[in-house]
Amino acid sequence: MSKISRRKFVTTGIVATAGASGLVAAAGLAHRYGLIPPDSGGIFGPGETLTYAAQRLLARNSLAREFPRSMISKAPFANEIAPLGDGFKNHQAAGFKDWRISVDGMVARPGSFSLSDLRSFPVRSQITEVVCEEGWSYIAEWVGTPLVEVLNASGLLPQVRYIVYYSIQPNWWESIDMADALHPQTLLTYAMNDGDLPMSFGGPLRLRLPRQLGYKSVKFITRITATDSLKRFGKGLGSSSPEGGYAWYAGI
């Protein structure tokens, strides 16, 4: 057998040390710039971190594709939802007139907004595609107010790093980083295709996020919380999706 030469041994050592210190330095930088997703703990952490970090570094501000009116789906598909709770049914019976969305956490002016309050904010209308993790999709026109408008009106504190949002339905909550929370296409959506947002599509209020898969666009929104850490929310994985086995970041 051939002996490993001294030169080869030294070179391998230098390369290995440089590689290891490079990884440590990269991990430190990734933490500082918020490139590590909250569900990065398990065996799939490396893949999730690579995807999330790569997209935040290379395409933080890109806009989702918007389509011409002619491409709006004739028959959009409302996905199945869990049986509606009493909380929702009571609002539905009252025609959603008392539906409010509260804003709390790290904001200067915590409070709440009615649906008509939301309609007094700047309006954005966009024709975007809903993309389900299962593979199907449809295009619709979504009308609402950008989340950033509501956050600014509430006095977002500078240390905020994530926005958590809740459905009125139990155990249905998600969170997004500031790249998505402040993104102009992230809408508190109250109308769809020239009408009120139908219940089956998340009405009266849905947070629509066209740069991520459909499951991040939570239906029946009643609460928004601004925070600097996701550790104290649920199991600390960022949202109910990773608690059910699905990735927190769904921009893939």
Added chain:
Amino acid sequence: MSDTTSIENSDSPRHAPFVRVTHWITAISFLALLITGIEIMISHPRFYWGEIGNVQTTPLFQIPIPSSRAMVPTGYGYVLPDQNGWSRYLHFQAAWALVLTGLAYAIWGLWTGHFRSNLFPAPADRNWTAVWQIIAKHMRFKFSDESEARPYNVLQRTAYLVVIFLLFPFVIWTGLAMSPAFNAAFPATVNVLGGRQSARTLHFLLSAFLLLFLFIHIAMVALSGFWNRMRAMITGTPPVRQKRLAEERR
């Protein structure tokens, strides 16, 4: 550094160490991608063409299997358990492993001349007579042994080139074209394919071609001496050559 020396020198391994390592990382990643890809496909075994597609639009074709979602009309009276969570996590992690390994392999292959000397058909084989001779040999189930000077024949080279430079890049592209954040950043990557449902359908068809390659690849390894070929790809030195080398030393 040139890889050509390793072929002509009978003491050196049949496959370079870099080829062996990247081969097995790719093999494991591909297997993970294949299994998880099938799991994900089961949640919606319908395929469409164009930008959009769902259970309310007409599919291009449908795989006649049960689904893991109740809303998909499959004709079966039952629904399979949902495996998409871990399947998606593993699919993307394995995709990263495959892409990074592929990039390293491509750089190494260009740097060492591996593609030029071992994969592009040898000058003597660039004619139909040579190609036909190899096909005829295969038809008679006669496969090259270790004494042959060149490591890969012209059919192998063509198959490997198609897999490495056509199927893998295209399957990665169509996969990325399904990512909502990626196609926000690079809309042309999905638009030129005709839309995201076209990208999904192409992704599925390309995986089917890669699976076909895998079947033929394993069949050829089995027919031409399974353990000999496996040892060559794991340790670099097949038993046949080990035996000959031992005899030469005596």
